[in-house]
């Protein structure tokens with residue numbers, strides 16, 4: 001089969017479009033003929049190499065996969081050949097206490113497609129049958145691939161971790177990112193008032209189109225003042241963080257008393273400071289969040305099938321141009337998801 005692989009860590013130039021053997025499936029697996037695979041920042045981290053994490057080489061990236069079921073293992077019952085599926089990006093053991101409790105993203109064996117196992121930058125991918133989710137009839141393969149990781153992540157952050165409520169106000173950083181565009185939509189379904197930031201006027205306009213009530217340009221300035229101004233000096237109940245070091249201080253300053261900062265990433269750096277007096281006197285919460293459970297993904301897909309959530313697609317590239325697609329993500333030129341189409 002054709003696939004984009006890399007044999008050494010490095011820049012986009014290490015990605016090679018080449019022939020590799022088709023994966024062999026086990027009795028509880030399915031083989032999926034990939035039709036689309038969306039990019040995530042994780043792809044860039046894995047390609048560059050993460051200190052202390054060993055990636056099997058040659059490696060195939062890609063956590064967000066949609067396609068058709070090509071083959072099923074002998075024990076697979078709930079999904080059939082030819083079905084249009086998207087794949088839950090997280091793979092867990094299915095056997096431990098956390099998995100049994102439906103918290104598969106807390107499983108100690110939890111990993112993702114394209115991380116410790118081969119992903120979707122390929123014509124075929126092997127998947128546990130349990131990861132297959134039927135694609136709503138109106139969604140294209142590109143839309144289906146653009147959906148799982150960011151909507152699952154944003155859902156777990158806002159609904160499960162931060163327990164966002166209708167009367168509350170939420171600040172969504174980086175509306176142009178896939179996870180930001182998902183967060184705006186989920187927060188609007190809850191009924192919250194959404195303040196969103198982005199790096200350009202064009203992106204602010206798009207953030208409003210997908211539901212943001214208020215928007216402002218972020219950047220190296222004290223934008224928590226904008227948040228105060230937009231909230232009658234109170235601050236927001238929830239800050240949706242994924243930027244990290246560059247925004248951490250201003251994010252904390254944007255919180256109302258008893259506010260929650262929920263974070264799933266640190267694309268600009270890992271160090272964040274906090275004045276502990278500020279944390280306890282204002283009764284703040286800092287919540288970490290990583291991916292989400294399969295049950296949460298089923299909920300999010302249900303809302304997509306009702307047209308309430310809609311993946312935002314920035315640009316579609318053919319699989320052979322994966323390196324070009326990654327450069328676009330790396331340069332933060334996108335609004336929404338960059339998707340690879342697999343012919």
Ligand SMILES: [Zn+2]
Pocket residue numbers: 092093094095096097098099104107108109
């Ligand atoms: Zn487990």
